[in-house]
Amino acid sequence: MQRKRLEDMNLLDDFLFNAVMTFPGIGERFCRLLLQVVLGREIGRLRVVAQRAFGGRDEGFRGARLDVLAEEELMDVLADPSVFDIEPDNNGDVVSLKDLPKRVRFYHAIIDSRCLKKGEGFGKLKRVFVIFVCSYDPFDRGRMVYTIRNMCEEIPEMEYDDGLRTVFLNTKGDGAGVPEELVALLHFLEDTREVNAVNDVLRELLEMVRVVKDDGKVTVAYMKSFEIEQMWINKGIEQGISQGISQGISQGIEQGRSEERANTLREKARADRLERELRKLRKLRRGRRDV
Numbered sequence: 001m002q003r004k005r006l007e008d009m010n011l012l013d014d015f016l017f018n019a020v021m022t023f024p025g026i027g028e029r030f031c032r033l034l035l036q037v038v039l040g041r042e043i044g045r046l047r048v049v050a051q052r053a054f055g056g057r058d059e060g061f062r063g064a065r066l067d068v069l070a071e072e073e074l075m076d077v078l079a080d081p082s083v084f085d086i087e088p089d090n091n092g093d094v095v096s097l098k099d100l101p102k103r104v105r106f107y108h109a110i111i112d113s114r115c116l117k118k119g120e121g122f123g124k125l126k127r128v129f130v131i132f133v134c135s136y137d138p139f140d141r142g143r144m145v146y147t148i149r150n151m152c153e154e155i156p157e158m159e160y161d162d163g164l165r166t167v168f169l170n171t172k173g174d175g176a177g178v179p180e181e182l183v184a185l186l187h188f189l190e191d192t193r194e195v196n197a198v199n200d201v202l203r204e205l206l207e208m209v210r211v212v213k214d215d216g217k218v219t220v221a222y223m224k225s226f227e228i229e230q231m232w233i234n235k236g237i238e239q240g241i242s243q244g245i246s247q248g249i250s251q252g253i254e255q256g257r258s259e260e261r262a263n264t265l266r267e268k269a270r271a272d273r274l275e276r277e278l279r280k281l282r283k284l285r286r287g288r289r290d291v
Helices: 016-023 028-039 094-113 180-190 200-214 214-291
Strands: 044-052 064-072 080-091 127-134 145-148 164-168
Touching: 016 028, 016 044, 016 064, 016 080, 016 200, 016 214, 028 044, 028 064, 028 080, 028 127, 028 180, 028 200, 064 094, 080 094, 094 127, 094 145, 127 145, 164 180, 180 200
Parallel strands: 080 127, 127 164
Antiparallel strands: 044 064, 064 080, 145 164
């Protein structure tokens, strides 16, 4: 199975993105610089967790795995801290595009459900940003940035701030009306090479990426992730073969039964035909005797 080498990876590759975001001494600053460019404002210190899995309410309900979850830590008690879910996404197939808005809705719900402790008022809910960095255009409108928020249909200008924001970033958009820093960042995320590190922030991010790629523990983790992925693929193949054999046996048995039923029906029809012929012959003989 062919797999991209770690040194050839870009930041839109899940493994590298998560590895950089959680790397000791690097991840928090990397995440903060990225968010500041995306949102165009200062971001407080962050507590960053990668590949955060949330289980369903019980075994019968679906959970979710968030790629990078960052929670803002503000010293000012009057400030409005935020939670950021950042999702690099290369999967632009038709089914995924159709389900994307509801997928985002589910992520918002999962995050919100963990933001309040028992007895806390709803005013304690944090602002939640779900940010998708896409290597495709999620809405096929050519834009580089799509910002989604709830509003009142009847009075669009009326303020209705529930603290929820969704931002879709399209690395292949035309960049019209988008700050130069964000355009450069998106190109850099898609193609993480020195030639695309065109400003001080991106050069700092590139240096962080180099440190992570050169780290032996990250290399080992990548090799292990490949082995685990291959193990699950092999297991899926084995299950598929097993299911195929089982299905083939079942189909063979059913086919045999069908053929047996068909043979039985043919034999019954033949017997019925012989019985009718025999009755005709008996009737004919009785007629001759009567004469």
